[in-house]
Amino acid sequence: MKSKPTHSMRRTSALRLSLVASFLIVPATLPAQEQATDTAAETIATQPAVPAIPGVSQVRIVRLSQVNGPVELDRGNGKPETAFVNLPIIAGERLQTGEGLAEVEFEDNSSIRLTPHTSVEFTVLGRTATGSTTSTVKLISGSLYASMVKSKGTDVYSVLVGNETIGLTSASHLRIDATSTTASTVTVFKGNVPVTGSDTSITVNKNKTLTFNPSAESQPTLARANEESAPYDLWDKNSVDYHSARVASSLVGSGYSYGVSDLNYYGSFSNVGGCGSLWRPYLVSSAWDPYGSGIWSYYGGAGYSWVSPYPWGWTPFHSGSWQYCNGSGWGWRPQAGSWNGLANGPALRNINGPHFPRPIAPHPPAPGQPTLVPVNLKSIPVSHPATDGTFAFRGESAGLGVPRGVFNNLGKLSHNAEQHGFAPTPIGESQLRPGVALARSSEINPRTGVANPQSFRADANNSNRGNISNSSRSSSSYEGARNSSFSAPSHVSAPSPSFSAPAMSAPSSAPAASSGAHK
Structure with a gap:
């Protein structure tokens, strides 16, 4: 007997049908487009010089897909700048977390996640003449997680730690720790990961940990992985589950599926007025404007690229077009072969x-x-959590402030807010993804920016704790909540709580204290 499709299955299927033409046709047309729109990335005036690699063109961009807390991006202009969600990252740039967390998503939906006090450099983001990609990330200090999608292609991913090269193979999942100057580790949760050095070559299998000296002064050792979880294992696992549950499977491996998970979670396709099928974010009315607020990001030779503050704001601002339907408002339409790369002109002209x-x-x-x-x-x-156990959905927020992957059915929960403009909604266990604790500003650990386990415990006395709270969001009254709004800061060279807080996607649970988070 065939099972009846669930709402989530039907929505994912609709997204797949609407996007598959747009993304799967792109690889055939992209090389010419990249020469027209992204070739300037090879001569970026404001970025660090990138070593030339024979047969590899540095024309790719990847996406900063999650920012939680203080994160900076060194773009080679002499001073690191505050990093925001959806910033394009190109070869030669350096990403640095302070007390924050960050995720970078590659074109095929593979991703790396940076824990606090981690610094990485994107030494290679290239494309060969045959269309395959080469990605090399140098872990300078700290810890990162990598989760790679299953692929039969010839794309190459690797992480450099000292003199060692760690291969990120198809469908692998691992943690790399370089917090010590004398010993680094590679712990594999899934797959078989090759680690090579000047005189060593070792394959690290599932549930194994390799310990090595970054300067190759001693022989590496291979042992069974410690069963006790590291502090950010659960945050990493929740992020992996979020992507795997929502990305349209037909798009994985197409080369351009990054950002699809967020489209699936924060909105849906529907027939809008007389305009046909369009994707629209939840929590919007006909008065909402997709270009009302954001950031211009400059790339020498390519010019300025638009950066949207919305958690879903990657794919709709780099491909397709926005269309206004009378009585309904704005919606986004995918278009085959319309990937704009760094060039912003086509997105606005369309x-x-x-x-x-x-x-x-x-x-x-x-x-x-x-x-x-x-x-x-x-x-x-x-939109934001309140101190009394409810979540304040704002009808014009378009998902801004809604934590990623926390709610079971965001569309249903946001319906009242869309009708009335503001809806403080009681949140019960049935409305949250299993195992998720929803964070409020008073429950954010001021050191890590991660939600404490006691989220939703009313505690107005602590409402100003944490690095993402502000006076209006942390107010115990809804009057403060009603006045909470996002505005880009007058300058962005230093962290600005009023800007960075809404753009964050808070980790969906506290760090795990129990074992076996990745089993």
Whole structure:
């Protein structure tokens, strides 16, 4: 007997049908487009010099897909700048977490996650003449997780730690720790991972840990992995589950499935007015404007690229087009072969609708000046957890402030907010993903930015604790919640709580104290 499709299955199927043409056709047309729109990435004036590799063109960009807490991106202009979700990352840039967490998503939906006080450099983000990709990340210090999708292609991923090269093979999942100057470790949760050095070559299998000296002064040792979980294992596992549960399986391996998980979670396709099938985010009305607020990010030769603050705001601002339907508002339509890369012009020119104020790119920055420029055409309300055990969904937030992967059915939960503009919604266990604890500003660990296990315990006295709280979000009254809104800061060269807090996707649970988080 065939089982009846669930709502989640039907929504994923609809997304797959709508996006598969857009993404699967892209690889056939992308090389020519990249020469037209992203070739300038090879001569980025504001980025560090990238060593030339024979047969490999540095034309790719990857996505900063999650930011929680203080994170900076060194773009080679002499001063690290505050990093925001959806920032494009190109070869030569360095990503550094302070007390925060970060995730970087590659084109095929593979990803790496950085724990606090971790620094990495993207030494190679290249594409060969045959279309395969080469990605090399140098772990300078700290710890990272890597989860790779299953692939039959010829793409190559690797992490450099000292003199060792760690291969990120198809379908592998691992943790790399380089917090010590005398001993680094590679712990494999899934797959077989090759580690090679100047005079060593070892394969680390599932549930094994390799310990080595980064300077190769001693022989590496291989042992069974410790069954006790590391502090961020559960955060990593929740992130892996989030991607695997929501990405359309037909798109995985197509080369351009990054960002699809967020489209699946934060919105859906529907027939909008007389405009046909469009994707729309939850928590919007006909008055919502997709370009009301955000950041211009400058790339020498390519110009400014638009960076959206919304947690889903990658794919709809780099491909397809936005269309306005009378009585319904804005929706996004995928289009085959429309990947825009760093070039922002096509995305803005493809807007089909009334003349709303459009963000205008500023002049290129002078040497040493910030390369990130804020836009404040319209303040965006922010959804957020409250101190009394409810979640305040805001009808114009378009998902801004809604933690990633926490709710079972975001569309159903946000319906009242869309109708009434504001809906404080009691959250019960049936509405949360199993094993998830929802964070409020008063429950954020001030050191790590990770939710404590006691989330939803009313504690107004502590409402100003934590590095993502602000006076309006942490207020125990809904009057404060109603006034909570997002505006890009007047400058972005230093961390700004009013900007970074909504853009964060808080980890869906506290660090695990129990064992076996990855089993």
